[in-house]
Each structure stands twice: as C-alpha cells, then as structure tokens.
Amino acid sequence: VIYTSVPTIVVGILDKDLSDKTLLRYPKLYGSGHRQESYNLQLFWLTMADTLWQSLVLFFVPYLSYENSTIDIWSMGSLWTIAVVVLVNIHLSMDIQRWALITHVAVWGSIIVTYACLLILDSLP
Numbered sequence: 001v002i003y004t005s006v007p008t009i010v011v012g013i014l015d016k017d018l019s020d021k022t023l024l025r026y027p028k029l030y031g032s033g034h035r036q037e038s039y040n041l042q043l044f045w046l047t048m049a050d051t052l053w054q055s056l057v058l059f060f061v062p063y064l065s066y067e068n069s070t071i072d073i074w075s076m077g078s079l080w081t082i083a084v085v086v087l088v089n090i091h092l093s094m095d096i097q098r099w100a101l102i103t104h105v106a107v108w109g110s111i112i113v114t115y116a117c118l119l120i121l122d123s124l125p
Contacts (some may be wrong), residue, residue, distance in 0.1 A: 003085045003113065007092055007106040009106045010102060010103060010107075011096055011107070014102065015096050015098055017024070017097045019125060048078040054091075058087060062076065062083065063076070074122070078122055081118060082111075087109055093107050
C-alpha cells in the first residue's frame with residue numbers, strides 16, 4: 001500500500017490543470033462536477049471493469065508462465081509486487097497533467113524503492 005499510495009497522494013495534491021485564481025474567478029468551472037459530466041456511474045463501472053481486467057492479467061500471466069517451474073511462492077510474490085507497483089505508477093503517470101520534480105520523485109522513486117526493498121528482502125535468509 002505504501003509503495004502505491006505515496007505517488008497517488010502527491011499527484012492528488014500537486015496536479016492541477018487550472019490555477020487557484022482561475023477557479024476562484026470562474027466558479028462555473030465546477031459545474032461539470034455537479035452535473036456529473038466528468039465522472040459518473042458509467043465511468044465508475046468502466047473503471048472497475050478495467051481494474052478487474054488488469055488484476056486478472058497481473059495474476060494469471062506470471063502464474064501460468066511459471067506454473068511448471070521451480071519458482072517458490074516468495075519469488076512469485078516479489079514478481080507480483082513489482083508488477084503491481086509498476087502498473088499502478090504507469091497508469092497514474094498517464095493521468096498527470098503537470099509534472100513537477102516532486103511528482104517524478106514520487107512516481108519513479110516508488111518503483112525504485114519497491115525494487116530495492118524486494119532485493120533486500122529476497123536476499124535475507
């Protein structure tokens with residue numbers, strides 16, 4: 001959760017497509033949210049279906065690829081962990097409007113930190 005929540009929180013706080021002054025000057029810009037034009041129930045269920053599809057692919061592709069191999073459950077878990085973190089951060093990076101240095105650090109740093117932690121944890125006896 002930590003590996004994927006930090007970039008999401010940073011992007012949620014910093015990524016803005018309009019400045020505060022513009023939003024205060026033109027309050028009608030919030031109207032699309034109230035009218036559910038930007039996000040509605042249909043888009044919600046489409047996002048849920050996409051999420052289900054991604055999770056099935058992330059689980060079954062490695063599982064079926066290594067089904068008859070000698071890979072242990074810990075190594076498989078490490079593979080799934082890095083796959084989830086990479087997918088979440090790439091998916092998040094496709095939605096970012098404005099990239100700042102801290103956004104890059106949060107998104108790409110999360111992938112690097114996850115990989116480093118997995119290397120360290122997998123090297124312990």
